[in-house]
Ligand code: C2E
């Protein structure tokens with residue numbers, strides 16, 4: 001509509017300009033016509049008028065005038081003699097209608113001609129002629145009116161035609177294009193593509209439409225790519241956690257409707273971290289890709305496998321007949337993963353552990369199913385890996401934590417993710433370093449886990465056995481050179497109840513030390529008082545064997561258990577460690593600490609105060625004749641390298657220092 005109005009307006013404007021030009025042209029034509037008429041009449045009248053004036057012939061003048069005024073356009077004729085006096089005149093002076101018209105027409109309505117003597121050149125008077133303007137004006141008005149009307153109609157028609165053409169060939173296709181654009185859905189750009197307007201395939205409009213379609217196709221492609229990136233694991237191109245959770249939700253819904261069993265398998269590679277750490281991430285990535293391939297190859301159609309991250313995979317099995325079918329499939333997958341992996345010219349062997357949760361028995365939504373499959377996987381890991389386990393309600397929170405910790409600890413042990421820190425023991429008399437206690441450290445996923453937290457779990461699960469041997473082996477490795485440089489140094493290693501109860505503990509411990517080229521006499525084994533006293537008869541045998549081989553034996557946390565003094569005398573103990581809680585009370589409430597020191601002296605045992613944190617405690621212990629001190633006052637437990645630099649090197653600084661940080 002607006003366009004039509006615009007076209008109309010421009011047509012009218014153009015029309016006005018054209019008409020104005022036409023009017024000007026018409027007026028000009030009329031003026032020229034009047035002028036030529038004037039000249040013609042003058043030419044006719046000039047000769048007779050000259051004769052009439054020369055001869056002062058009034059009758060001739062009258063007849064000339066009669067003939068002249070008979071012409072319709074002639075208004076008045078005048079003949080003046082040379083003095084200006086009118087000799088003859090006829091007719092009315094035509095009235096000029098308005099100033100404007102007079103100005104437009106008057107100059108073209110009168111003419112004057114000088115009259116000369118017949119046959120000579122002497123001026124005898126003037127002939128003046130007035131034309132009547134009315135006919136000219138009427139004529140001009142009619143012509144102008146005609147041309148204005150014609151111009152207006154013509155321009156209106158033109159405007160109409162242009163509007164129709166514009167509408168048909170521009171506005172309508174544009175409106176259609178606009179409507180198509182409104183229908184485009186940004187999330188599915190190709191659902192409603194832009195239609196190329198008919199007959200416009202090859203013009204600008206067609207170009208615009210197809211260009212928009214190209215852009216929509218591009219948008220579609222980048223959206224698909226984004227979706228792929230957001231839901232696919234880039235390394236294996238498997239569905240990622242997001243897509244797996246989504247798919248599992250769908251599967252749970254379908255299983256709820258169909259009543260068929262659904263199984264979720266949580267799968268984790270055993271000792272993958274080891275591969276990554278020892279062979280590098282490139283090999284680790286290649287391994288993960290092969291694992292993904294094998295999973296997909298061995299998974300029957302209709303089921304889904306994805307990677308959750310790291311070395312964790314999730315498999316969703318739909319329409320299962322029962323646990324047997326799931327068992328078969330899980331076994332098949334694990335077997336496939338156990339086969340050797342040829343990577344980069346090497347042959348790798350990696351196993352996997354899997355946990356299985358079934359819908360609806362083990363959970364009725366994706367989150368609980370995944371969590372329970374995860375718990376079951378840890379149970380499989382706790383069994384040593386390479387196997388799978390179904391989720392079991394007995395796997396409670398506590399059990400879960402234990403299983404999780406144990407599984408991670410097992411990995412840590414296998415992957416050398418554990419470290420030993422050393423805390424010095426100082427000879428209170430000389431101030432020299434007398435030994436160090438080896439304390440295990442676990443940095444798990446960026447968090448330091450205290451041995452107070454994981455040693456009990458390791459004991460509960462039996463992992464402490466392997467852990468204990470690992471610690472002893474590592475300590476031998478760390479301290480081998482220290483013994484050579486500081487003879488007499490005794491490195492203390494903690495030994496737990498479960499370790500001592502192992503039938504061949506003594507033999508293996510001795511073997512480990514000897515294999516390292518060291519002597520058991522360089523080491524002290526710390527056993528907690530309550531452990532020693534729990535089963536003295538049995539401990540006696542083990543401890544004797546160890547002592548005979550050369551190990552020194554310390555009773556740890558002394559004072560917290562119930563030591564029988566007679567047992568204490570029979571046991572091959574060499575050292576009493578006064579528990580931190582009693583050292584803490586010194587010097588205010590020093591009774592127990594003083595008693596233990598006295599007892600140690602009586603029995604000929606070395607006394608060590610642990611947890612010494614203040615100078616006061618240190619001074620009191622020295623006065624009382626306690627043999628050694630260990631605690632934050634001297635140093636926190638520190639890594640082997642640091643211990644070596646600060647306590648073993650000959651130019652190590654003064655031994656007594658204020659509290660340092662552990663790392
Ligand atoms: P523990 O044998 O009584 O070890 C002494 C604990 O006291 C260590 O804690 C040590 O860091 C801490 N400590 C040392 N000086 C001070 C002090 O001045 N103030 C205070 N507040 N604490 C001090 P950590 O390292 O957390 O070890 C806890 C327990 O874990 C040990 O108690 C020990 O029973 C056990 N443990 C540590 N490493 C091993 C190991 O390799 N094998 C076994 N079986 N048990 C270990």
Ligand code: CA
Pocket residue numbers: 437494526556
């Ligand atoms: Ca200890």
Ligand code: CA
Pocket residue numbers: 556557577579580610
């Ligand atoms: Ca202790």
